[in-house]
Amino acid sequence: MRINTPQNIYKHSEKEKKNTGSMGYGLVILAMFIFMCLVIFCAFNYKISITEKLNETSKICNKIKKEITLRKKEIDCLKIEKEELSSWKHISRKIAQFNIKLRPADHDQIIIFRPKEPISEHHDTSIAMLSSNK
Numbered sequence: 001m002r003i004n005t006p007q008n009i010y011k012h013s014e015k016e017k018k019n020t021g022s023m024g025y026g027l028v029i030l031a032m033f034i035f036m037c038l039v040i041f042c043a044f045n046y047k048i049s050i051t052e053k054l055n056e057t058s059k060i061c062n063k064i065k066k067e068i069t070l071r072k073k074e075i076d077c078l079k080i081e082k083e084e085l086s087s088w089k090h091i092s093r094k095i096a097q098f099n100i101k102l103r104p105a106d107h108d109q110i111i112i113f114r115p116k117e118p119i120s121e122h123h124d125t126s127i128a129m130l131s132s133n134k
Contacts, residue, residue, distance in 0.1 A: 084090060095102065 094100075
């Protein structure tokens with residue numbers, strides 16, 4: 001039978017404290033290490049997700065840029081076509097094709113616009129020419 005004397009209890013509690021104390025510090029260090037690993041893991045995952053979103057956004061942006069350039073080319077082609085169709089050469093061909101008889105306008109069909117106020121230097125010269133042709 002073992003008798004616990006104050007000296008035995010003191011020695012026994014010191015050994016227990018040393019064992020549990022070193023184990024407690026080890027657990028704290030292990031917990032801190034796991035926490036730091038978790039923080040680093042989360043940071044890398046966040047960086048990867050941001051990179052993926054950036055790549056998706058740049059792909060969408062490139063598609064939109066291509067579509068814009070395509071639309072600009074279409075607009076340029078339509079402007080050229082409009083210029084060709086509104087040229088006198090094209091109009092005269094259509095007049096000849098459909099045999100449209102054109103005659104000069106009657107005198108009562110001609111309207112001349114004259115400005116109400118006197119013409120200053122900054123007005124268009126074509127207006128000045130119209131008013132001088134009375």
